[in-house]
Amino acid sequence: MKRTGVFVCHCGINIAGTVDVKKVAAELAKHPGVVHAEDYVYMCSDPGQNLIIQAIKEKKLDSVVVACCSPTLHETTFRNATKKAGLNPYRCEIANIREQCSWVHREKSKATQKAISITRGVVEKVRRNESLEDVSVPVTKRALVIGGGIAGIQASLDIADAGYEVILVEKSPSIGGHMSQLSETFPTLDCSQCILTPKMVEVSKHPRIKLMTYSEVQEVSGYVGNFKVKILKKPTYVDPDKCTLCDECTKVCPIVVPNEFDMGLTGRRAIYIPFPQAIPASYTIDEKACPGMFDTAIACGKCADVCKPGAINFDMKPEIVEVDVGAIVVATGYDLYDKSMMAEYGYGQYPDVLDGLQFERLLSASGPTGGRILRPSDKKEPKEVVFIQCVGSRDPELHWPYCSKICCMYTAKHAMLYKHHVHDGQAYVFYIDIRSGGKNYEEFVHRAVEEDGVLYLRGKVSRVFEDNGKLIVWGVDTLTGKQIEIAADMVVLAMAIRPSKGMDELAKKLKIALDKDGFLAEAHPKLRPVESMTSGIFLAGAAQAPKDIPEAVGQASGAAAKAMAILSRDRLFHSPTVARVIRNLCTGCGMCVSVCPFEAISLKEGKAEVNEILCEGCGTCSASCLRNAIQVKNLTPHHIQEMIKACLGG
Amino acid sequence: MAAEFEPRIVAFLCKWCSSAGADLAGVSRMEYPPNVIPIQVMCSGSVSPLYVFSALSHGADGVLVSGCHPGDCHYIKGNYYARRRLALVKKLLEYIGLEPQRFQMSWVSATEGVKFSQLIYDLVKELKPLGPQTKFRRNY
Numbered sequence: 116m117k118r119t120g121v122f123v124c125h126c127g128i129n130i131a132g133t134v135d136v137k138k139v140a141a142e143l144a145k146h147p148g149v150v151h152a153e154d155y156v157y158m159c160s161d162p163g164q165n166l167i168i169q170a171i172k173e174k175k176l177d178s179v180v181v182a183c184c185s186p187t188l189h190e191t192t193f194r195n196a197t198k199k200a201g202l203n204p205y206r207c208e209i210a211n212i213r214e215q216c217s218w219v220h221r222e223k224s225k226a227t228q229k230a231i232s233i234t235r236g237v238v239e240k241v242r243r244n245e246s247l248e249d250v251s252v253p254v255t256k257r258a259l260v261i262g263g264g265i266a267g268i269q270a271s272l273d274i275a276d277a278g279y280e281v282i283l284v285e286k287s288p289s290i291g292g293h294m295s296q297l298s299e300t301f302p303t304l305d306c307s308q309c310i311l312t313p314k315m316v317e318v319s320k321h322p323r324i325k326l327m328t329y330s331e332v333q334e335v336s337g338y339v340g341n342f343k344v345k346i347l348k349k350p351t352y353v354d355p356d357k358c359t360l361c362d363e364c365t366k367v368c369p370i371v372v373p374n375e376f377d378m379g380l381t382g383r384r385a386i387y388i389p390f391p392q393a394i395p396a397s398y399t400i401d402e403k404a405c406p407g408m409f410d411t412a413i414a415c416g417k418c419a420d421v422c423k424p425g426a427i428n429f430d431m432k433p434e435i436v437e438v439d440v441g442a443i444v445v446a447t448g449y450d451l452y453d454k455s456m457m458a459e460y461g462y463g464q465y466p467d468v469l470d471g472l473q474f475e476r477l478l479s480a481s482g483p484t485g486g487r488i489l490r491p492s493d494k495k496e497p498k499e500v501v502f503i504q505c506v507g508s509r510d511p512e513l514h515w516p517y518c519s520k521i522c523c524m525y526t527a528k529h530a531m532l533y534k535h536h537v538h539d540g541q542a543y544v545f546y547i548d549i550r551s552g553g554k555n556y557e558e559f560v561h562r563a564v565e566e567d568g569v570l571y572l573r574g575k576v577s578r579v580f581e582d583n584g585k586l587i588v589w590g591v592d593t594l595t596g597k598q599i600e601i602a603a604d605m606v607v608l609a610m611a612i613r614p615s616k617g618m619d620e621l622a623k624k625l626k627i628a629l630d631k632d633g634f635l636a637e638a639h640p641k642l643r644p645v646e647s648m649t650s651g652i653f654l655a656g657a658a659q660a661p662k663d664i665p666e667a668v669g670q671a672s673g674a675a676a677k678a679m680a681i682l683s684r685d686r687l688f689h690s691p692t693v694a695r696v697i698r699n700l701c702t703g704c705g706m707c708v709s710v711c712p713f714e715a716i717s718l719k720e721g722k723a724e725v726n727e728i729l730c731e732g733c734g735t736c737s738a739s740c741l742r743n744a745i746q747v748k749n750l751t752p753h754h755i756q757e758m759i760k761a762c763l764g765g
Numbered sequence: 766m767a768a769e770f771e772p773r774i775v776a777f778l779c780k781w782c783s784s785a786g787a788d789l790a791g792v793s794r795m796e797y798p799p800n801v802i803p804i805q806v807m808c809s810g811s812v813s814p815l816y817v818f819s820a821l822s823h824g825a826d827g828v829l830v831s832g833c834h835p836g837d838c839h840y841i842k843g844n845y846y847a848r849r850r851l852a853l854v855k856k857l858l859e860y861i862g863l864e865p866q867r868f869q870m871s872w873v874s875a876t877e878g879v880k881f882s883q884l885i886y887d888l889v890k891e892l893k894p895l896g897p898q899t900k901f902r903r904n905y
């Protein structure tokens with residue numbers, strides 16, 4: 116025998132003005148199983164709540180319906196009151212007769228009838244509710260940050276400064292990311308290295324940050340609060356504790372390969388330090404380039420011979436490190452679009468057609484030319500430079516449909532800095548339109564035009580080819596409709612920003628989604644921009660979408676705050692209204708496994724099994740199961756059917 | 766004069782968008798006809814075809830399922846499943862001879878109070894001329 120109590124709130128006249136609350140209570144009192152029904156002017160007030168508590172105790176109620184405002188407002192209030200009275204809070208439900216009834220109707224008799232129907236439905240639901248306890252799990256108070264660019268650095272520092280341990284995994288030999296390659300940064304033109312290096316040092320010195328460079332995430336299992344991660348630490352063959360940075364090794368290494376830090380504009384040895392400020396400050400032997408590594412027949416070992424501290428160790432082996440973490444921040448950044456796709460602009464064919472990062476290296480004081488702008492082909496100063504924007508971006512037919520967002524700004528910066536170096540030179544910029552939304556960004560672009568005389572040409576370039584030592588740029592000025600031909604000395608392409616290489620594999624390991632363009636997908640495009648769809652995994656920086664430094668840093672702090680909200684808890688609680696498998700009905704068809712948006716269901720011994728921590732209780736599984744073998748607790752098909760019946764009065 | 770026919774409609778509203786949108790219609794006092802009885806579900810993706818049939822067989826003159834806009838689902842992709850599944854249900858119902866107006870799907874976000882109220886207006890207006898739904902109604 117069920118013993119339900121119904122409490123109808125007047126909400127002053129908010130409900131009572133259009134709904135005959137006395138009649139609702141009277142009608143519900145007649146409903147089978149309802150042993151108590153009353154109305155009161157403000158149910159949420161202390162006296163109102165006391166009425167509920169008293170009735171539960173005196174009438175031995177086993178379930179409660181409060182007919183009042185939306186459950187988003189007072190569900191917690193009334194569930195707490197229920198709990199106070201010694202009844203399980205999940206045996207209390209709200210019938211929304213204000214927002215979805217009294218406030219939107221005028222005719223009292225009809226509104227009253229509707230309120231009765233709604234409340235009846237909820238009575239039928241609540242009497243089938245089980246008593247449930249919140250699901251709870253302990254939290255590992257440590258974070259993993261993947262990617263050591265400015266976003267990963269910022270997230271690591273924020274989390275570590277708050278008192279939690281951080282493991283920062285970076286795949287290359289040094290942290291710093293692309294920011295370490297930049298010369299000066301828009302819109303203030305401060306030197307990139309100068310503002311980045313202190314942060315890199317802070318990371319390396321931080322007592323709570325464990326830095327793992329030259330490492331990659333290999334396997335991830337577990338769930339929010341309790342991830343288990345396997346990290347592959349690749350051998351550098353140099354002991355960083357012994358290395359004194361004397362640089363004798365690179366003088367004797369006979370192998371030269373393209374230097375990725377200088378974007379291939381220079382070469383480096385097989386043993387190298389990526390850049391002078393690298394963290395950790397140590398050398399790495401590139402095992403793909405070094406001939407002495409695996410084939411002992413041509414073993415070279417020259418570096419080991421000259422290394423006085425004996426830092427070189429050819430016997431170093433890859434290592435797998437297993438760590439437990441409670442939250443993960445993914446900050447794997449970007450790469451530039453594959454330039455070989457841009458044959459019409461002569462990239463790869465002509466040495467003086469560069470991409471944006473190569474131009475940054477030319478501008479950089481620590482770059483291959485010591486900060487002088489010289490053509491790679493003949494080391495002469497270019498007098499006419501053409502910058503082409505939107506290369507590979509905003510081109511849904513051939514390349515990528517999206518705007519890469521930062522290139523309008525860095526192109527303005529490039530053209531401006533070029534003029535600062537070569538006063539008598541001319542800079543041209545081909546653009547579709549200029550996107551300079553951001554604090555002081557528009558002013559920055561104006562400065563390039565007005566103070567530095569950069570010539571902006573609205574239009575597209577169709578071809579770049581070499582003629583007589585010049586790069587001939589063919590384009591159309593769409594404002595005047597005229598054909599343009601510029602005989603340039605150098606061409607710089609603002610290549611599309613792409614997610615960093617290997618992103619899809621990493622996303623698979625983390626079980627997080629990518630968007631249609633391959634960037635990390637956020638949980639909600641507006642309201643949850645730093646969360647992935649997997650609870651406990653957060654996104655930062657250009658890995659989620661093209662971003663400049665301020666945005667990448669801002670998002671990193673946001674992701675860190677979200678991660679800390681988890682790490683600061685001893686246990687995580689989770690709504691217990693999750694899916695449950697009725698094992699004898701389940702045939703193990705796997706339908707639910709494939710539709711679950713949270714990968715919370717797996718097949719174990721031929722039956723579906725729900726991970727209660729991962730399950731969010733959406734019920735998509737239950738609608739897909741042909742046998743009703745998986746149901747959300749307290750909102751089963753049975754609950755719904757009975758609600759329908761009661762609402763329709765039959 | 767006989768009273769005008771008042772259709773009874775069951776509306777399955779997802780908690781995060783459409784029920785919140787209906788709440789907003791309330792907060793903004795956007796009046797609409799009282800013919801719809803809302804049943805809150807977690808996600809439109811959890812609405813099984815059975816719920817629709819059940820509502821019709823218990824005498825609903827119309828059924829509405831409303832969820833977050835495609836791409837905005839609180840549960841990532843539940844509404845995509847809803848869209849595909851319920852499109853089939855709709856076809857089936859129409860094949861059996863149910864008037865298409867009687868089963869409708871819509872996407873209402875938490876900010877679309879106006880849209881929700883307009884939706885109910887239109888729904889009721891469309892269902893009134895059809896009279897009671899008898900095709901699925903059980904005879905008790």
Ligand SMILES: Cc1cc2nc3c(=O)[nH]c(=O)nc-3n(C[C@H](O)[C@H](O)[C@H](O)COP(=O)(O)OP(=O)(O)OC[C@H]3O[C@@H](n4cnc5c(N)ncnc54)[C@H](O)[C@@H]3O)c2cc1C
Nearest residue numbers: 262264265266286292293300301448449471656657663664
């Ligand atoms: C030509 C050019 C000029 C620019 N100029 C400016 C400017 O003036 N001002 C400005 O604000 N912004 C500028 N930017 C943008 C700036 O580079 C980015 O905003 C910033 O670098 C983004 O930082 P990030 O940490 O998100 O990514 P990244 O800098 O790309 O760092 C990502 C890091 O993650 C590592 N990583 C990648 N995959 C993995 C993996 N699987 N496992 C472990 N580690 C991994 C990478 O090695 C890298 O260290 C410019 C960009 C370009 C292309």
Ligand code: SF4
Nearest residue numbers: 505508519520522523
């Ligand atoms: S930021 Fe500017 S240059 Fe880059 S893709 Fe967008 S519009 Fe083109």
